[in-house]
Amino acid sequence: MVTYYLGIDIGSLTGKAVIIDEEEKILAQKVIYVKKLPIETVNALLQDVLPKLGIDDIAKVTHCVGTGYGRRKIPLANETISEITCHGTGAHHLLPSIRTVIDIGGQDCKVIRLHENGNLKNFIMNEKCAAGTGRYLEIMAKTMNLTLDELGTISLKAKSPPSLASKCSIYARLEVSQLISDGIKMPALAAAINKAMAERVINLAEKVGLEEDIAVSGGVAKNIGVVTNMERILNVKFKQFPVDPQIIGALGAALIARKAYKKKLEKS
Amino acid sequence: MLAAGIDVGSGYCKCIILKDKEIVGKMLYPIEGDPLHISKKALIDALNPLQLKIKQVKNIVSTGRNRKKIPINCEERTELICIAKGVHQFFPSVRTIIDIGAITNKAIKINDTGKVMEYVINDKCASGSGMFLELVAKALEMNISELGKRAISSKNPISITNQCSIFAESEVIYLVNEGKDGGDIAAGVCNSIAGQLYSLLKRVLLEKDVALSGGVANNEQIKQNLEERLNFPIKNFPIDPSYIAAYGAALIANEL
Numbered sequence: 001m002v003t004y005y006l007g008i009d010i011g012s013l014t015g016k017a018v019i020i021d022e023e024e025k026i027l028a029q030k031v032i033y034v035k036k037l038p039i040e041t042v043n044a045l046l047q048d049v050l051p052k053l054g055i056d057d058i059a060k061v062t063h064c065v066g067t068g069y070g071r072r073k074i075p076l077a078n079e080t081i082s083e084i085t086c087h088g089t090g091a092h093h094l095l096p097s098i099r100t101v102i103d104i105g106g107q108d109c110k111v112i113r114l115h116e117n118g119n120l121k122n123f124i125m126n127e128k129c130a131a132g133t134g135r136y137l138e139i140m141a142k143t144m145n146l147t148l149d150e151l152g153t154i155s156l157k158a159k160s161p162p163s164l165a166s167k168c169s170i171y172a173r174l175e176v177s178q179l180i181s182d183g184i185k186m187p188a189l190a191a192a193i194n195k196a197m198a199e200r201v202i203n204l205a206e207k208v209g210l211e212e213d214i215a216v217s218g219g220v221a222k223n224i225g226v227v228t229n230m231e232r233i234l235n236v237k238f239k240q241f242p243v244d245p246q247i248i249g250a251l252g253a254a255l256i257a258r259k260a261y262k263k264k265l266e267k268s
Numbered sequence: 269m270l271a272a273g274i275d276v277g278s279g280y281c282k283c284i285i286l287k288d289k290e291i292v293g294k295m296l297y298p299i300e301g302d303p304l305h306i307s308k309k310a311l312i313d314a315l316n317p318l319q320l321k322i323k324q325v326k327n328i329v330s331t332g333r334n335r336k337k338i339p340i341n342c343e344e345r346t347e348l349i350c351i352a353k354g355v356h357q358f359f360p361s362v363r364t365i366i367d368i369g370a371i372t373n374k375a376i377k378i379n380d381t382g383k384v385m386e387y388v389i390n391d392k393c394a395s396g397s398g399m400f401l402e403l404v405a406k407a408l409e410m411n412i413s414e415l416g417k418r419a420i421s422s423k424n425p426i427s428i429t430n431q432c433s434i435f436a437e438s439e440v441i442y443l444v445n446e447g448k449d450g451g452d453i454a455a456g457v458c459n460s461i462a463g464q465l466y467s468l469l470k471r472v473l474l475e476k477d478v479a480l481s482g483g484v485a486n487n488e489q490i491k492q493n494l495e496e497r498l499n500f501p502i503k504n505f506p507i508d509p510s511y512i513a514a515y516g517a518a519l520i521a522n523e524l
Contacts, residue, residue, distance in 0.1 A: 170394035
């Protein structure tokens with residue numbers, strides 16, 4: 001019998017699905033923006049990944065683990081596991097030398113410390129304030145009339161970025177509008193925003209401590225400006241995931257699904 | 269004698285014209301982008317129905333976060349002083365004021381002469397501010413006054429768990445998508461704001477009477493919820509509470 005292990009990660013901004021086989025090889029993956037309701041996001045993800053494997057029936061999925069902010073609204077999940085565990089598992093699987101995962105999602109930021117064997121050592125999370133999360137960058141990009149990608153790339157052209165006084169996203173939005181009308185150039189502003197974002201994340205990370213190797217996951221990992229600033233502040237080079245950094249949680253969920261299924265078989 | 273007060277905040281520009289201490293003109297404009305010209309326009313448009321020009325106004329006082337960015341010859345005063353002046357003129361018995369601005373909330377203690385004795389400002393986070401209410405109103409597809417009306421008629425307010433304005437906005441969108449009643453969500457939002465105002469108030473030594481100023485004070489649900497927490501009534505201004513700081517500035521201009 002062919003086995004398919006499915007991991008679904010429903011975040012606040014995006015939904016991710018990963019399917020792996022018995023050899024822990026990724027067979028299919030997908031990242032989409034969330035729909036109005038979590039169930040709609042799950043269905044859209046399934047409609048994308050299942051045909052890629054040539055299967056039409058969800059019943060053919062051997063075991064499924066749900067994770068993320070919307071994990072309790074995934075009806076087909078055999079079990080739900082916290083994002084912290086899933087990110088740790090996914091990161092350790094891809095890069096066993098990783099001791100710290102910084103996951104910057106749409107609406108939160110997590111810093112996860114791992115033991116050598118990949119088990120969770122400690123973690124810290126900001127889910128109270130939009131500053132230091134993907135939402136902050138989204139709001140700033142919108143204020144500057146840029147895409148999220150552009151916010152990262154144009155910042156590299158900046159020579160001497162100003163410092164932003166505000167932390168709160170609402171305050172920063174007003175400050176950035178003011179700086180635009182004061183004539184500050186877009187690359188310098190983008191660099192200032194990425195730097196502020198990086199400082200905020202590192203502040204959080206330092207509360208739980210950072211140990212090398214370090215890798216960044218989540219959508220913000222794709223913003224070269226933020227990542228470079230974090231590396232500069234810490235004076236370290238981060239490890240790169242060999243896959244899309246947004247699927248680490250879903251991959252972890254799929255890996256946990258496989259393990260859980262094995263355990264179940266052993267018991268019966 | 270004519271005097272004017274202009275309050276150039278982060279969200280709105282408010283202007284009051286006094287003739288011998290009586291309010292004869294007022295104007296309120298949202299600040300979209302540049303506070304520079306909107307403040308002058310507010311003053312011109314407040315004077316226009318009276319067939320008066322700026323040069324006929326003897327003294328002008330500006331206040332608010334953007335008070336330095338106006339192209340009019342005038343004196344400047346802080347918001348704290350102007351709010352205290354405006355409130356004291358209406359209610360000499362008030363000792364504690366909560367002012368809800370577009371992005372900044374303040375708790376101000378004043379004495380029996382209207383002098384500022386102590387204050388606490390939340391100027392780090394927009395939680396519980398006017399902008400918070402505006403973001404949520406947009407998510408609910410209601411205007412601010414509609415939100416207030418829907419909230420007051422709700423029987424089952426839904427509690428809002430996020431303090432951050434941005435996260436509260438997402439939470440509201442989620443509740444709307446789940447099919448929850450807009451009025452119940454609105455009431456929950458108002459109660460959350462009242463709770464945040466109450467926490468700010470507790471940071472100063474609370475003394476009666478209490479007044480609530482700033483545009484958000486027009487929201488009856490917030491006011492009632494705060495009164496329930498305080499266990500005594502809050503003073504009602506005879507004018508739109510959005511204008512209190514501008515009114516105070518105009519009173520100061522009148523005395524210059």
